[in-house]
Amino acid sequence: MTAVIQFYACENQSLERKLLPETGCWIDAVRPSNEERHVLRDQYQIPRDFLAYALDPDERPRLEHEGNCTMLLLQVSHWLGHDSLTPYDTVPLGVFLTPDHVMTLCAHRHTVLLDLKRGKFKLSSTTDQGKFLLQVLWRTAQRYLLDLRSIDRRLESLEERLSKSTKNKELLELMRLEKSLVYFKTALRANLGLLERLRTETALIGEHSAMLEDVMIETAQALEMTDIALSILGTTTSAFAAVIGNNLNEVVRMLTIVTVMVALPTWITGVFGMNVPLPWQNEPWGFAAVMALCVLAVLGLLALLKNRGWL
DSSP states (O other): OOOEEEEEEEETTEEEEESSOOTTOEEEEESOOHHHHHHHHHHSOOOHHHHHHHHOTTOOOEEEEETTEEEEEEEEEEEOOTTSSSSEEEEEEEEEEOSSOEEEEESSOOHHHHHHHTTSSOOOOSSOHHHHHHHHHHHHHHHHHHHHHHHHHHHHHHHHHHTTOOSSHHHHHHHHHHHHHHHHHHHHHHHHHHHHHHTTOHHHHTTOHHHHHHHHHHHHHHHHHHHHHHHHHHHHHHHHHHHHHHHHHHHHHHHHHHHHHHHHHHHHHHHHTSSSOOTTTTSTTHHHHHHHHHHHHHHHHHHHHHHTTOO
């Protein structure tokens, strides 16, 4: 992925891209190189540790102050694809507030920020840093909800396939989705703790406390949906493991019945094929009699199996 540093500012209620940074603009950096990190640190006064935190995939959400810079680090959902060992993961997204700019930094080109740039979520201001921050948090919570709904639809599709499956492919996919949900739960719980901490930052939030409460409600809803999905997924995995076992047993049972039905005529014809004197061997209807005996034997076996409830 190539590194990208872009500049945006709100003009006439719309987000416009700028060629150069200006006071009050939003600076978006994606996986900067070492040289670009030096620029971010020296020109925009972002501490080196803050830059490292935002690019470390194992960092947890938190709020820190250093000098004139405030860092808010959160975890956002990230889709890796259905063929990945983990379809959904979480990655850190850093939001840095300085006196002149607001900056976002992520190691991936993330849908939360792409949605803001494409106008899918209206960004009303980049100069009001508290509101900008809350809008990013709001979109992050909404992205979790959208991804959880996608997981729900995927689960419904798997349930339809599992009812007829005798292989482990669907179960393995359920396990991958369960792994993604565990990541979601951990990240959402940490994000909710970060929002609780943000409540105490009255100077940062300003007059937008009501919007912060809305973001907390959305995040709590996503966390609750994750808990419900994990609970359902655990029950579904156990139930369908038994279903797959039953389906496999049914296949084995039918193969056994077919084998016995084929073996019985084979035994009869084998007896009449011996080079010893046999009944009907000189009769013109002998072959038909042997065939009729095979058919009657098979029909008798089918009646017996059906009477015993095995068929």
